[in-house]
Amino acid sequence: MNKTLLIIGFVWPEPKSSAAGSRMMHLINLFQSKNYDITFATACAKSDNAFDLKSIGVKTEGITLNNASFDAFIKEVNPDVVLFDRFMIEEQFGWRVAQQCPNAVRLLDTEDLHCLRKGRKQALDEQSVFDTNYLYNEIAKREIASIYRCDLSIIISEVEIDILIHQFKVNEHLLYYLPFLLNTISLKEQKALPNFKQREHFITVGNFLHEPNIDGVKYLKDAIWPRIRKKLPTAEMHVYGAYESQKGTALIDESQGFFIKGFVDDINLAMQQHRVCLVPLRYGAGLKGKLVDAMLNGIPCVTTSIGAEGMYGNLEPNGFIEDDPINFANKAIELYTNKIFWTGKQKHGVDVVNLRFDKQLFVADFLQRLELLQKGLVAHRKSNFTGSMLMHHTMQSTKFMSRWIEAKNKVQI
Structure with a gap:
């Protein structure tokens, strides 16, 4: 029986429009190479440039923010692995995934470090030379918390791996370097x-x-x-x-x-x-x-x-x-x-x-890492007490805020 992957997308992938879209297609192809049954879900409206995921055998689903309908949806999918497309998506849905499917591996694809981009923008606006002080912004607090709450975060750049380990002191066993996965040029x-x-x-x-x-x-x-x-x-x-x-x-x-x-x-x-x-x-x-x-x-x-x-x-x-x-x-x-x-x-x-x-340099090793993570998930989470602590507080705060918004929306309807 094939394993199941649920991808919760920030947007529908548009490989002809952005590197992020191409990146998502690389990840989908990676999991398909291991015969995963894949469902892609997002709360974003579909644009004309969106890739037709159904044409490559990926199921698609529209989901709603701050709505208990997602709980029923993910219970039905019952994924072995959940991939969050950027930290904002993990903030919205991570606690629901943890509550409804506690045994599912939670992966985060950061795309890039948003706190790094924001810090560089701030330095540019201030006409100042960027230094590490610019990293410690509000986005960093949210982004690093999301990395800790997940079982493994996929990082696209070696430079960003280095920043996470040496500047933010993130344990490297929570991080995996996975750049663009390309075919070689013959x-x-x-x-x-x-x-x-x-x-x-x-x-x-x-x-x-x-x-x-x-x-x-x-x-x-x-x-x-x-x-x-x-x-x-x-x-x-x-x-x-x-x-x-x-x-x-x-x-x-x-x-x-x-x-x-x-x-x-x-x-x-x-x-x-x-x-x-x-x-x-x-x-x-x-x-x-x-x-x-x-x-x-x-x-x-x-x-x-x-x-x-x-x-x-x-x-x-x-x-x-x-x-x-x-x-x-x-x-x-x-x-x-x-x-x-x-x-x-x-x-x-x-x-x-x-x-x-060259994708052949990375795919087999990543899939092996994921398999080992699945087998040793309980021990892995015990070694990440900070992540467990952050998930506990998130489920006490984000969870009730989300339910308050859901209740408020019902009253307005």
């Missing part, structure tokens, strides 16, 4: 990619609902692109991303070759038509899907230290890492005009994908 696929002369223009990609992306595009237009355009007057900057907003369209400047292209159905085709990818992120966390897309499609990049974080390990990057806008622009020009540099950096990208993100 030699045949490498040879099939368009070459330097077959490509033109610059590209950047980012969901416009994600504030770091909007900030990055503004920074690109104001501080970097004018310098590139001055040296390369016929080059164009093409900005792709789902949920294009007024903030985005206001940045269009055709006279300077700066175009907002919006959502693209096939990001691989778009990437392969361009020569250089620019990723000028000034804050954020996690791994950057746009850099992965670039490496998969053979397009070298210029990014910042924020963009590069956790991506390359000890390997050479598929381009350059520059935080100064003048140096950033100069390296972009160099990549765009120097075929030898360009070709070498493209090869580095292949190495990064094949040596750092």
Whole structure:
């Protein structure tokens, strides 16, 4: 009999719109490789860009916040494993899962450390150099509590593992490093990619609902692109991303070759038509899907230290890492005009994908870790007294707040 996984999603996965959507599909594929029966449930409305989960055999369910109907639903599913998509979902549903299915393993996929992203944003707003003091914000208190309440948290970046262990003193047996899970790029696929002369223009990609992306595009237009355009007057900057907003369209400047292209159905085709990818992120966390897309499609990049974080390990990057806008622009020009540099950096990208993100490096080990966790769940939870304590207090506070909201809603109806 197959084991059962319940995923409680923050949103419906949109792999064509965001790295978070791709990440969720990687996790679904991972569990399907072990023949798990999977149900995906979320309280979020489904968008036109949502992936059709039913087409790959995943059951779907709409659920309601602060409603006892979830209790009946999860009892019926009776999952062996529950995966919370980000800490906010664990806050909402974790206590219900613990109460109704106490023997289910509770996994948390952090996506990225939200407290790290928030701290970096605060430092940027204050025009200050980010240091560890910015980590200790209100989001951190909620996020770390959620990590403790779960049996295992999946962390996408080695840098964030290090922060959790050394800054927040989280026991490493509660954490598991699981980055993007990719297929390797074969030699045949490498040879099939368009070459330097077959490509033109610059590209950047980012969901416009994600504030770091909007900030990055503004920074690109104001501080970097004018310098590139001055040296390369016929080059164009093409900005792709789902949920294009007024903030985005206001940045269009055709006279300077700066175009907002919006959502693209096939990001691989778009990437392969361009020569250089620019990723000028000034804050954020996690791994950057746009850099992965670039490496998969053979397009070298210029990014910042924020963009590069956790991506390359000890390997050479598929381009350059520059935080100064003048140096950033100069390296972009160099990549765009120097075929030898360009070709070498493209090869580095292949190495990064094949040596750092090959799914075969991680899947079997993760599934073994999960199996051992299931077998030793009682002992594991005893060793995590802090988590048990936090769950106790959560069930006394969040539980009754949720039921108060539920009762209030019934009165209003």
